[in-house]
Amino acid sequence: MQEILFIEHSATLRHAMKQSLINHSYVVDIHEDFETGLKKLTEHLDQYEAIILGWPEENNTSTDEMLAILCEAPYDEIPLVVLSHEVDSAKIGWVSSRLNTAFIMWDSFEDTVKTLPQLLTHQFVEEPFCDIETDLPITILLVDDSPTARVKFRKILDSCGYLTTTASSSTEAFDLATQQKFDIAIIDYFMPDENGDLLCKKLRNNTQTANIRSAVLTSTYSDRVIQSALSAGAIECMFKNEPVALFKARVAAMSRGIRITNRIEQERTRLEGILTSVGDGVYGVNTAGIITFVNPATRNILGYRADEELIGSHPDALFHKYESVNTYASTIDLRHLGLAIKEGKELQGVETIFTRTDGTPIQVELTIFPLRIDGKHEGAVVAFRDVSIRKLLEEELKWQANHDPLTKLLNRKYLEDQLDHEVQRLKRSDEISALVYIDLDRFKYINDTIGHAAGDQLLIEISQQLLGRLRKSDLLGHLGGDEFGIVLRNVDHDNLFSVADNFRELFSSYDFVREGRSYKIHASIGVAIIDCETVSYGEVLANADIACHIAKGQGRNSTHIYDPDHHEKSVMDLELGWSTRIQTALEKDSFHLYFQPIMPLADLDLDDLPEEGNLLEYLVKNQSNHCSTYEVLLRLHNGHGEPISPNAFMPTAERFNMMPDIDQWVLSAAMKRMAALEPELENVTFTINLSGQSLDPDILVPLFSEGIKKYKLDPARFLFEITETTAINDTFAANKLISELKKLGCRFALDDFGSGYCSFSHLKRLPVDYIKIDGMFVKDILNDTMDMAIVRSITNIAHTLGKETVAEFVESADAIRLLKDCGVDYIQGFYIAKPAPVIFKNNLQETKKKLG
Structure with missing residues (x-):
């Protein structure tokens, strides 16, 4: 330090x-x-x-x-x-x-x-004499009435490579400045004939010396002296008693400014020469517009062989013909150009069209400079360049800016712009238009199974199919991914559903063929009406998107027209908000795992049950029981850090097909959490729920297999749950997933049993280990003898098939006693323990510490 x-x-x-x-x-x-x-x-x-x-x-x-x-x-x-x-x-x-x-x-x-x-x-570094070889030496005029000062400072300047000339008075200095070229004048402030500030002012006001940069040199620090010198035109104040290195630094700084200015001027001159000698055409005209001179580039661009073919003629008669302007939609009228030349006005960046000698039109950009000789207006100089290639490039860039490079359809931005124009147009019309929002069903399946190249080809073919169904007034755009939008102008409200549904039928009748296999393609379509009451194009997009999501919710491969008289938008707005929060939670890893115990009934002392609930905490406190199975539950937290029930966001996740991502997140997080458990919890088992959207073993099985290897976990400590409804809806996929995971050593439970249909007949074909009885039969088991009979029957059949049962929604000690009488093997519910972000251990103090 x-x-x-x-x-x-x-x-x-x-x-x-x-x-x-x-x-x-x-x-x-x-x-x-x-x-x-x-x-x-x-x-x-x-x-x-x-x-x-x-x-x-x-x-x-x-x-x-x-x-x-x-x-x-x-x-x-x-x-x-x-x-x-x-x-x-x-x-x-x-x-x-x-x-x-x-x-x-x-x-x-x-x-x-x-x-x-x-x-x-800080280190003082001497300023080099010249930075590059092309720099000219800096010339300095040193003015001081003291011979000693002149000798001292001249030696310093000469040692730095400056070309120094001295003068002993203001009069001598001014005469030298008007006769020779100087870059810098260093002037003593106090001199016998006149002070240095007056000389600074003279140099500044004289056209011959105005470019000299002046600095005042004084032995006295005075606000008045400094202010007077700067006001007179000096750009620097130096002190005779300051260190030599500082004096050198001040002069070097002034020199740098001069060199930079010189280089800029040299570069400007060089570029002017290049532009004059190569590409641009330049010709002069008199006040009548007659050509007086041309440069070689003018002849080359326009196809003329000699200057005489141009000189003496009017441009309008040779290459700037009025017909060409109209034919090729020039941006400038010939009469406007002629008037500018006649009145001596300067015009820059004017785009128009010239015609070559072979009749070929070329787009040019021209600039008109008034020509004045001795203050008299004599005509104009016209400089022009061929911008045909640039215009072609601009058109190409414009096309690219408005089109999707894959499908060659209009892109989302352009379609939104046109949609905005249509909304504004209809505010002054009785016509009705519509936006048709198309979302391909199971496009992800194509991408995942036969590759992204196939997915791209499908989008291209779909685009061509859609284009074949459009009217000339309709607009089709690729909104991104597997979504398309069609603006239907001036449609009949009564026929709108039929028109939109025709696009859906187009997909249904279309087969996508790839590598010898045929794939059926379907789409969900949402339609939003545009009329004089439509507020904005954003509202139209939102309404069409909502209608499309509702169409998907109806089972896909359907068409839905947005109806503002229903509450669809408020519901969908809520769902769209939840979808954003879910996606953010997935990306930022901000979901939370909660755990709810599943307790075996076999060893439970029915005479020692608390009346108030919190059974697990009661048993742990008395060290009479230790629960080893926990259901893993997912929670979001609100802004206050409080858990949000999954009932608030799971429906949205299911509707927006986000459940596979959520299930994968839960599985990964659960494996990581199990690996971090304390040694005394090494026998804990996690039960993990899988949604109906996650039955693909090609994704879930590798994820689980890699996780147990990474964390060195026993797969037998994981039990997966799928609902009865999910299993029945896709028995083949459910059996395949169960089989693949059980090969790794996992176990399975059939959740919400009894809520579906034909439940008993499916039990024999589903290789599950546990049956979780739906909570609707357990909640009122004390008051409803039918519920009790159903629970008893499910338990008996499960035991006959070699499976064990779990009763959910257990809320009282009396319910536990009755469930044990029914033969139920495990219990779960708020009476045992509410879901918590920690796992109870035998030592209650450690448990409470965790909970705190």
Whole structure:
């Protein structure tokens, strides 16, 4: 760490500066008087990286010695920051005469920590004479009535490679400046014949010398002198007693500005020459518009062989014909150009059309410059370039900006723009239009099974099929992914459903053939009406999207027209909001796992059950039972960190086909959580729910297989649950998934048993290990003898088939006693424990600590 010597009389200022330095990792050695500070400096010079000095309000021997020694070797090389409450010429003069020194007002003392790094790393570097070989030497006019000053500063300037000329008075200097070319004038402020500021003003106001950059040189720091010099045209003030290195740096800075200006001017001249000699055509006309001269590029572009074929004729008669302007939709009228030439107006970037000698039209961009000779308007100079290729490129870029590169259809942005125009048009019309929103069903299946190339080809073929069904007034666009949009202009409301449904039937009758296999393609279609009451194109898109999602919810391969009289939009708005939150939770890993115990009834003492509930906590507290099976549940948290019931967002996830992603997230998170469990929980089993959208073993099985290998987990500790309805709706897929996962050592449970249809007949064909009795039969089992009979029957049949049963929604001790009497094997519900983000252990204190 860098140590700073800090001397300041005021305790308040010392404290403020000390805190600022410490906060920026400096070590500070503080002294309140100059005598002790001087002693420490002379005895331990190598100890300090820099000095911060509060300028003394009163001078005494120690302050004078300190200021003197800081200007002597070796102390003159140490970086120094001087702080003062006010500025005056004496302080500025002293600071200016010392290298590596900064002056800061106490009001801005916090700037010290910004200045120190610059002082600590600063090195003066001589400015090279020329940066590149093409630089011309910088010429300097040095003006001073003192021979000693002239000799001193000329030697300094000559040593840096500047070409220096001296003058002893303002009059001599001005005469030299009007006779020779100088880049810089360094002028002493106080001179016998006239002060330097007057010479600065003369140089600035004279056209021959106006480009000379002036600097005033003085031995006295004075606000008046500096202000007067700058007002007169000086761009720099230099001090005779300042370090030589600082003087060199000031001159070098002025030189850099001159060199940069010179290079810019040289480059401008060079580019002008290039543009004149190559591509652009240039011709001149008189006030009557008759051509007076042409350059070679004009002949080449227009196809003429000699200047004489052009000179003496009017452009309108040769290559700028009025017919060509109309025929090729030029952006400028010929009469407007002729008027500009006649009136001496300048026109830039005008686009029009010229005609070559072979009759070929070419698009050109021209600029008209008024031609004035001795202040008299004599015509104009016209510069033009062939922009035909550029125009073709612009058209191509415009096409690309408005079209989808894969399907070659209009893209979403352009379709939205046209939709906006249609909305605005219909505000002044009685016509009705519509937006047809098409979403391919199971497009992801094509991509995943036969590849993205096949998916792309399908989109291309679908685009061509749709184009064949459009009227000339209709617009078809690819909205992205597997979604298309059609703007139907001026449609009959009564026939709208039929028109839209025809597009769906188009898909139904179309077979996509790939690698010898045929695939049936279906689509869900949503329609939104556009009329004079439509507010915006965004509303139209939202309504069509809502209608499309409703069509999907109706079983896919259907058409739905948005009806504003129903509550579809409010429902869908809610669902769209949930879908965004779900997607965000998946992307940001912000779902939460909760765990609810599943307790065996066999070893439960029915005479020792709490009446208030919280059975698991009661048993753990008495160390009489330890639960080893937990159902893994998913929760979102609200803004207050409170869990949100899955009933709020799961329907949306199912409607938007987000369940596979959610199931994969839960499985991955559960495996990671199991791997992190404490040793005493090594026998805990997790039961994980799988939705009907996640029955594809090609995705789930590899994910689970890789996870148990990665975390070195026993697959027997995982039990997967699928609902009865899911299993019955797709028995083949359910059996395949169950078979694949059971091969790895997992077990399966059939969830919500009894809520479906023909339940008993399916039990024999589903290789599950457990039957979870639907909670609707358990909740009222104490009051409904039919529910009790159903639970007993399910249990008996399950046991006959070698399966065990789990009763859900257990809410009381009496219900537990009755369920055990029915033969139920396991129980689950709020009476045992509510879902929690932690797992109960035998040691209640550890459990509570976790929960806290």
